Amino acid sequence: MSDPTVEQVITRVHREEWARVVAGLARRFGDLDVAEEATAEAFLAAAERWPREGVPPNPGGWLATTATRKAIDRLRRESQRDAKHQAARMVYDDTPPEPTGPVEDDRLRLVFTCCHPALAMEARVALTLRLLGGLTVPEIARAFLVQETTMARRITRAKAKIKAAHIPYRVPSADDVRERLAGVLAVVYLVFNEGYLASAGNDPVRVDLTDEAIRLGRLLRTLLPDDGEVAGLLALMLLTDARRLARVSRTGELVTLGEQDRGAWNRTQIAEGAALVRERVKAVAAGGDPPGRYQLQAAINVVHTAAPSARDTDWSSIVALYGRLVRLDPSPVVRLNRAVAVAEVDGPGVGLAEIDRLAAVLDGYHAFHAARADLLRRLGRGGESRAAYDRAIGLAGNPAERAYLTRRRDQLAG
Amino acid sequence: MSAVPRYLLSVYGPAERTESSGHASRDAMVQAFAGTGAFNERLQRDGHLVFADGLAPATTATTVDGQGGKPALTDGPYLATTEHLDAFWVIEAADLDVALALAAEGSRACHGPVEVRPFRAEEPRRAPLRP
Structure with missing residues (x-):
């Protein structure tokens, strides 16, 4: 029964249409729960019917219509149970969107609602992956290494807050949009980094999360093509x-950019x-x-990816770019990265001096000790280097990174 | 028409009040009172204000449990914490963004953090107050 090409079509349509269907229903029915469930049901119906009946000529339209019907069915059932809710719930918004924001795509409203600053960061991440990314609750739970029930509760609670507190379904006004967009980008980048730098668990890279973050990044780019x-x-x-x-060797060891x-x-x-x-x-x-x-x-x-080899990297440009970044964000981690680049231009001694100034704030950060260990090694200070590697290994959460640091430490002479 | 959402905006303070009511100085207290008064007027003028007032210290509270045969009275507030509700506003706002912006103004005015909590909204309510 299961025609692989139909399955592929469904996967592709899921990727392309999920957010649009959820976002459209959310505006029309003013209820994220209804929008999410009806969309999931519509995709389920597609998975049942398309292999038998063939893929409809306009799959996105079919899904939107089916999901709308499912939402109305659900609201009818609920209104029979509780007539009081009927009036409040059945007021659809079929009016054209108010010109309150720069772009009028429902998906953009959904982005700003899911990433609302009144929600905890972990709730924003979970909602974004569920409602915009279309990941299932078990998938999100697996990605963040928490119990399914915990993740389901997190999402339910966030949706309940959006509804009870009347978090608006709207693109923020021109005055607020920049700051709010920075919050949205932070959510997407957090998803990416959680995949790329996997701070816990046994996989050095969690491709499901990096892929999803890139997909969300592409969606935002479609919605806001002029934003730098x-x-x-x-x-x-x-x-x-x-x-x-x-980035990871066959033996599961982290490979640094230079190698x-x-x-x-x-x-x-x-x-x-x-x-x-x-x-x-x-x-x-x-x-x-x-x-x-x-x-x-x-x-x-x-600059890194344009260089034919690590040695041929234009480190002066990198130092200059980090210099501009430090002016925007003088956080210790950014300064640490700048110092590592400085070491390539002005030598390990100069880089180490800059890094050591960050000791008080970054003492609990493995990358700080890893960077020190490397520079101390290059300066021939083996004993201090070993101690720094030990600290880095103790603090690193990622097994590939620990394996790399351990090998480096064990290669130190004496 | 659905009802305009209502929010409780709460300000907390220590159970025992100093002479300057938890403010850094008498001047700061006077300034906060003036700022809060102006903020209240703005809420009233723009149709947000349902009710606002400040409370006597939590140490003056009495907790009553009437579930038994005879009401049991306890001297003091219900919650055993170091900070208690000090003052509050009940406001109407179109959505949380509006409520949060008002809360930020209120927080600046009264020199303290403000907790914003929506009221349960099941029954349709009357239209917002207009002067």
Whole structure:
């Protein structure tokens, strides 16, 4: 019965249409629960009927119509149970959206509702993956290594808060949109980093999360094509993810940028990311807003990926870009990254001096000790290097990273 | 027409009050009172205000449990915490974004954090107050 091509179509349509169907229903019925469930039911109906009846000519339209019917059915059933709710619930919003925001795609409203600052970060992440990404609750629970019941509760509670507190389903006004968008991008980048830097669990990279984050990044880019930071974040994720295969060795050890096999990098993704960065450089040169943190980080990654080898990297450009990033975000982690680049230009001694100034704030951060260990090694200070590796290994949560650090420590002479 | 959402905006303070009511100084207290008064007027003018007032110290509270045969009285507030509800507003706002923006103004005015909590909304309510 299961025709693989129909299954592929369903997978593709799920990817392309899920958020649109949820977002449309959410606006029409003013209820995320109803929107989510009716959409899930519509996809279930497609999985049952399309293999038998064939894929309809307009799959997205079919899903939207089916989901709307399911939502109305559900509201009817509920209104019979509780007539009082009927009046409140059945007021659809069929009016054209109010011109309150720059873009009128329902999916953008959904983005801002899911990432509302009144919700805890973990709730924003879970809601975004469920309602925009279309991941199932078990998938999200697995990705964040929590119990399914815990994740289900988290999502239910967030939806209940949105409803009870009247979190609006709206693109913020021009005054607020920049700040709110920064919050949205932070959610997407957190999903990406949780996949790429997997802070817990046994997989060094969790591809489900990195792929989903890139997909969300592409959706935002579709919705806000002129926003520099949206382009910057997508570029940053593409350029970082392009190195994924080279980043972990066959024995499960982390491979640092300098030692990676550059032939294993994904050139298509690098080209796409670099093109986005070029587009932004042009826009800034033409008088656009100065680049934000994601654009600067993407630009740093372009410099890395453009170099034929680690030695041929244009480290001066990287130091200059980190310098601009430090001005936007003088956090110790950004300064640590800048210091590592400084070591490549001015020597390990200069880099180490900069890093040591961060000791008080970064003492509990494994990357701080790993960076120190490497520079101390290069300076021939083996004993201190070993101690720093020990600290880094003790603090690192990712097994691939621990394996790499352990090998490096054990290679120290004496 | 669905009802305009209502929110409780609460301000907390220590159970035992100092002479300056938990403020850094007498001047700060006077300033907070003035700021809060102006904020209340703005709420009233823009049709947000349902009710607002400040409470006597929590140490003056009496807790009553009437579930038994004879009501049991306890001297003091119900919650055993170091901070208690000090003052509150009940406001009407179109949505949480509006309520949060008002709460931020209120917080600046009264020199303290403000908790925003929606009322349960089951029955349709009357239209917001308009002057």
